[in-house]
Amino acid sequence: MTTKEAAASLDRKRVRPRSTPVPAEGENGLFTESWFPVCLSSEVGPGQVIGRQFLDGRIVVFRDETGLVSVLSAYCPHLGADLAAGKVVGTRIQCGFHHWEFDADGWCEKTGLGDPPPASACLYRFHSVEKFGLVWAFNGEDPWWEIPDYPKAEEELAFSVSYDVPALPVDPWVVCANTPDWQHLKAVHRLNFDHEWLYDRIDWTDHSMEYDLEARLDQGEGPALNARVGIYGTSFFRLYGEFMGQWIAALTAFHLVAPGRTQVYYSLGTTRSDGSPEDDARVAMTHDLLFRLGKSIVTDDRPILHSIRYTPGVMTRSDRALAHYLGMVRDFPRSHESADFIN
Numbered sequence: 001m002t003t004k005e006a007a008a009s010l011d012r013k014r015v016r017p018r019s020t021p022v023p024a025e026g027e028n029g030l031f032t033e034s035w036f037p038v039c040l041s042s043e044v045g046p047g048q049v050i051g052r053q054f055l056d057g058r059i060v061v062f063r064d065e066t067g068l069v070s071v072l073s074a075y076c077p078h079l080g081a082d083l084a085a086g087k088v089v090g091t092r093i094q095c096g097f098h099h100w101e102f103d104a105d106g107w108c109e110k111t112g113l114g115d116p117p118p119a120s121a122c123l124y125r126f127h128s129v130e131k132f133g134l135v136w137a138f139n140g141e142d143p144w145w146e147i148p149d150y151p152k153a154e155e156e157l158a159f160s161v162s163y164d165v166p167a168l169p170v171d172p173w174v175v176c177a178n179t180p181d182w183q184h185l186k187a188v189h190r191l192n193f194d195h196e197w198l199y200d201r202i203d204w205t206d207h208s209m210e211y212d213l214e215a216r217l218d219q220g221e222g223p224a225l226n227a228r229v230g231i232y233g234t235s236f237f238r239l240y241g242e243f244m245g246q247w248i249a250a251l252t253a254f255h256l257v258a259p260g261r262t263q264v265y266y267s268l269g270t271t272r273s274d275g276s277p278e279d280d281a282r283v284a285m286t287h288d289l290l291f292r293l294g295k296s297i298v299t300d301d302r303p304i305l306h307s308i309r310y311t312p313g314v315m316t317r318s319d320r321a322l323a324h325y326l327g328m329v330r331d332f333p334r335s336h337e338s339a340d341f342i343n
Contacts, residue, residue, distance in 0.1 A: 018313050022310070022326055047065060049088055051084025055139060056336075064088055083095055099112030100112060134267055139256075139337075168262045169306055172254035172262045174305065177325060211228075247270060
């Protein structure tokens, strides 16, 4: 280093660059209005009820005798018993403490000793849907966007659905942000793809981003992946396309267990078997391949996500997609209509 270069170096001030922060889930008591998975469909059989932590409180998921799944606040408005300790009676959930019964909309229809149900006795009902082997709940008064379908009908696909453990100590949107982070995809996950013109080919909506990805794994030495990939809301990643000779559908969904805590679910699909042993083996092999790939991606991310303090700072041209997505998260509608019920 010359004397002139040394002097110039001394003149540079070390100031950590920070952009506008992204609000954390639960900040000011609010959460993004997204569809969050809350359990596997297989965990709630007919007549079953389970409890889950969600947002900053607790919910119950139950399936009535008709097969309908409902997601409600967990605490009975009588004395606060957790309805997960109750049971399903016909199309209602019954509190285990005093046998008050609530319908699928959360209204008290019956008390244990026959007193008329108080008009104000109710639970919070989350808008919910079953899709791709998961039960989803929407945070917000009314859903203003829908979970997208695949180009193939759901009944034409065979899904394998599972958890990844342990939970990640970040908000779901932090995990979602890895998809438009092309420096991350190349450095950590060793994907080889041309990102130079990809930004101009992204399809943005007010709640999502999608783009066509042509990539090779293992820094170009591995198999080709030709897929439509995207992030939806602040809570799930989805891709579908061709991989190793199979049509695949892979969804990684993020349950907001609590502020700063994310449970990862895998919903992995391929075309349904024709019933032959050979085709059954194909489906099982594809599910296993997709699980191992998804698991390896999360495993790559774990050391980073278990210690990161996600603070957008100085960025480069390659970060344009990431910057756009983070801007979308900053502006995302936030609410907490269930606050008085789930806590």
